[in-house]
Amino acid sequence: MGEDIPSPCDLIVVGTGLIESIVASASSRIGKQVVHLDHRDFYGSSWATFSFNSLQNTLGLVDEFTEHTTQSQKEASDLNISLNSKAICNVIEKWFISDECKTENDDSQECEASRDKTSRITWTKSELLKNSRKFNFDITPKLLYSRGEMVEVLINSGICRYAEFKNVSGIYTFDGAEGCLLPVPCSRADVFNSKEITMVEKRLLMKVLAMCVDYENKSEEFKEYESGSFDNFLNAHKIQGKIRKYLVDSVAMANDSTNFKDAVKNVQKFVRSIGRYGNTPFLWTLYGSGELPQCFCRCSAVFGGIYCLKRNTENIIVGSDGQAIGIVSDNQNLMAKFILIEDCLNPLAKIKPGISRAILITDRSLTKNDQAAIITVPSANGKDPVRILELSASTMACPPGLYVVHLITRQVKTAVEDLREAINAVFCSSEEEALDKPNIIWSLHFNINEYDCPEGKLPPNVYSCPGPDLFIDFDDHVIKARNIFQSMYPGEDFLPKVPDPEDVVLEGPSEDIVQERPLEGIVETSPEDQESGETRQ
Amino acid sequence: MDPSVLTTLKILITGESGVGKSSLLLRFTDDTFDNEQAATIGVDFKVKLINVDGNNVKLAIWDTAGQERFRTLTPSYYRNAQGAILVYDVCSRQSFSRLDAWFDELETYATNTNIVKMLIGNKIDKDRREVSREEGLKFAKKHSMLFIEASAKTKDGVQMAFEELVQKIIQTPGLWEADVTSQRGLSLSDRTQAGQPWSCSGYCSMV
Numbered sequence: 001m002g003e004d005i006p007s008p009c010d011l012i013v014v015g016t017g018l019i020e021s022i023v024a025s026a027s028s029r030i031g032k033q034v035v036h037l038d039h040r041d042f043y044g045s046s047w048a049t050f051s052f053n054s055l056q057n058t059l060g061l062v063d064e065f066t067e068h069t070t071q072s073q074k075e076a077s078d079l080n081i082s083l084n085s086k087a088i089c090n091v092i093e094k095w096f097i098s099d100e101c102k103t104e105n106d107d108s109q110e111c112e113a114s115r116d117k118t119s120r121i122t123w124t125k126s127e128l129l130k131n132s133r134k135f136n137f138d139i140t141p142k143l144l145y146s147r148g149e150m151v152e153v154l155i156n157s158g159i160c161r162y163a164e165f166k167n168v169s170g171i172y173t174f175d176g177a178e179g180c181l182l183p184v185p186c187s188r189a190d191v192f193n194s195k196e197i198t199m200v201e202k203r204l205l206m207k208v209l210a211m212c213v214d215y216e217n218k219s220e221e222f223k224e225y226e227s228g229s230f231d232n233f234l235n236a237h238k239i240q241g242k243i244r245k246y247l248v249d250s251v252a253m254a255n256d257s258t259n260f261k262d263a264v265k266n267v268q269k270f271v272r273s274i275g276r277y278g279n280t281p282f283l284w285t286l287y288g289s290g291e292l293p294q295c296f297c298r299c300s301a302v303f304g305g306i307y308c309l310k311r312n313t314e315n316i317i318v319g320s321d322g323q324a325i326g327i328v329s330d331n332q333n334l335m336a337k338f339i340l341i342e343d344c345l346n347p348l349a350k351i352k353p354g355i356s357r358a359i360l361i362t363d364r365s366l367t368k369n370d371q372a373a374i375i376t377v378p379s380a381n382g383k384d385p386v387r388i389l390e391l392s393a394s395t396m397a398c399p400p401g402l403y404v405v406h407l408i409t410r411q412v413k414t415a416v417e418d419l420r421e422a423i424n425a426v427f428c429s430s431e432e433e434a435l436d437k438p439n440i441i442w443s444l445h446f447n448i449n450e451y452d453c454p455e456g457k458l459p460p461n462v463y464s465c466p467g468p469d470l471f472i473d474f475d476d477h478v479i480k481a482r483n484i485f486q487s488m489y490p491g492e493d494f495l496p497k498v499p500d501p502e503d504v505v506l507e508g509p510s511e512d513i514v515q516e517r518p519l520e521g522i523v524e525t526s527p528e529d530q531e532s533g534e535t536r537q
Numbered sequence: 538m539d540p541s542v543l544t545t546l547k548i549l550i551t552g553e554s555g556v557g558k559s560s561l562l563l564r565f566t567d568d569t570f571d572n573e574q575a576a577t578i579g580v581d582f583k584v585k586l587i588n589v590d591g592n593n594v595k596l597a598i599w600d601t602a603g604q605e606r607f608r609t610l611t612p613s614y615y616r617n618a619q620g621a622i623l624v625y626d627v628c629s630r631q632s633f634s635r636l637d638a639w640f641d642e643l644e645t646y647a648t649n650t651n652i653v654k655m656l657i658g659n660k661i662d663k664d665r666r667e668v669s670r671e672e673g674l675k676f677a678k679k680h681s682m683l684f685i686e687a688s689a690k691t692k693d694g695v696q697m698a699f700e701e702l703v704q705k706i707i708q709t710p711g712l713w714e715a716d717v718t719s720q721r722g723l724s725l726s727d728r729t730q731a732g733q734p735w736s737c738s739g740y741c742s743m744v
Binding site for chain 1: 581604608609613614648721723
């Protein structure tokens with residue numbers, strides 16, 4: 001590399017995951033010199049979004065998510081950064097289509113024509129891969145609550161200008177007994193127009209929602225439930241049947257064991273977020289959740305953050321007083337006052353079961369959704385529910401006519417085992433074409449590790465940042481990032497507003513007016529020119 | 538948007554570190570030039586109104602924020618751009634030979650397939666030229682780009698480059714019209730807060 005990385009600096013961040021990127025931007029924003037490194041060749045680490053080809057390459061269907069490095073001899077006091085820890089494991093890819101065109105006659109022209117006419121499009125493997133760049137596959141797909149922490153920080157900081165969003169258009173919960181999806185009503189009109197629930201249930205649902213929203217003002221009334229589970233509270237108010245499903249599965253994003261306070265917080269966030277940008281509380285990031293870490297990195301760079309990918313970090317240098325004084329990166333010592341690393345690189349972190357994930361490509365929507373939809377498949381026996389996000393082409397997740405479906409649940413065994421039931425319930429993955437269920441064209445299963453990081457073992461000026469979690473939104477990570485920032489720089493503003501360049505419009509002087517004729521000196525080229533240019537050679 | 542403004546265009550500038558990307562930008566938007574200009578800090582994008590063929594067009598011209606220094610631009614930088622300017626330094630062979638990589642990256646991440654591309658050979662005011670005009674032209678032809686040599690220092694070609702680029706964008710159907718851009722997503726900002734405060738939104742209006 002031609003240029004040197006500045007050393008010493010105020011903060012070295014290793015890994016471009018979400019928390020790392022938020023803290024990097026917040027620190028650059030207040031004038032701290034930030035050096036942000038990642039040994040990977042892409043932004044976002046376990047939060048990244050990939051095209052078809054880059055997903056396959058990165059997940060090593062080509063075998064490696066992070067590359068191994070040879071560890072050189074280290075001084076005993078230093079902490080080796082474990083670059084070879086794999087954050088993603090148990091990766092299994094499966095194709096459900098052949099590489100040939102599946103129409104009656106094999107004429108490819110016919111095949112093109114039938115694609116235009118029939119609603120069921122027949123895709124082949126090579127065609128999907130040819131469209132590689134039209135796919136945006138999230139490793140960690142997450143939604144934004146319209147009035148959640150992420151939206152607030154994006155707006156308050158001005159970083160929202162780097163991304164665009166789509167409203168989530170539908171929220172559903174899966175009714176196992178009936179084998180169908182129940183739309184969750186998201187407005188007063190929805191509730192009262194619903195044919196799924198009785199008038200008594202409607203009133204009860206509205207009453208409970210109102211109680212939850214007003215929780216802080218009426219804490220007396222809730223005293224007896226506060227220490228218990230949300231279930232207990234619902235039982236006490238005789239909430240049963242479908243409205244209980246709506247409340248538990250979707251509005252409170254809860255399960256049997258969720259405590260009352262957490263559930264109420266989610267209900268409040270859900271209700272308050274409705275109507276800000278659309279009829280549901282949720283937003284989806286256009287081009288995928290992997291855009292968000294990049295947005296924060298861009299902000300950091302604008303304020304002087306130095307970015308360097310494909311840059312290995314071997315270890316943390318610890319001084320005699322137990323404080324970290326820098327890192328060794330590609331055999332160069334980089335000194336810094338603070339160091340931030342991803343959990344999965346933390347030398348003291350222990351892997352624990354994390355998240356079971358699947359990504360599917362399907363040929364039709366579960367929900368007639370033309371944007372994004374979230375579907376919850378509740379699990380019995382106290383297990384976590386499976387959350388399904390279905391993305392249409394309008395979210396830029398895939399080419400028109402296809403859908404990208406993400407499944408997320410807590411890891412118990414492997415992704416394949418943990419998600420089998422849910423996938424079988426709503427999709428068709430075998431040859432017997434069930435006309436009422438979407439067909440799976442391609443599937444990828446994997447697990448994302450979580451990490452136990454013993455507190456107080458790292459030097460006090462080294463922070464370890466958790467990777468993805470099970471929550472459907474980013475808010476917990478925003479809060480964690482803010483806490484890390486405030487512990488490094490107490491009293492400093494967290495991501496204050498950046499002046500909007502739109503407000504500084506420079507009016508061109510009058511001589512700027514362009515003549516209609518092409519100006520001399522500019523050469524307009526076209527492929528034809530190229531040919532003639534080459535023949536002249 | 539101001540009704541007299543036809544459209545807002547996103548234009549981005551890429552190329553090796555030190556070729557004068559920010560200088561070209563600042564020459565065009567602010568008509569300033571700083572010989573000693575340090576690496577780019579604090580420039581996100583600049584906005585300028587220009588008039589092309591009788592149309593007022595608002596340009597949002599994005600700088601790399603220095604992220605190109607270690608070749609680490611974020612893919613999101615390229616999203617929704619209608620125009621892209623690739624810059625090399627005519628006095629640096631190395632900056633010219635790196636154009637292929639920058640062009641590939643542009644092709645990979647640009648979301649508008651018909652994005653208008655322009656190649657600028659900068660610093661023609663200097664004498665130690667290492668890349669001839671013909672070489673620049675050949676590269677531009679190979680990739681169907683507009684081509685111009687310029688100097689941010691002497692102003693040569695700068696204004697012309699941006700104007701020509703904008704003219705070409707406006708002439709490209711399906712690249713900038715409102716019905717095309719409105720199919721994208723929604724932007725978050727406190728100005729566009731649709732809807733009402735939560736207390737009367739959604740369910741709770743009835744209780």
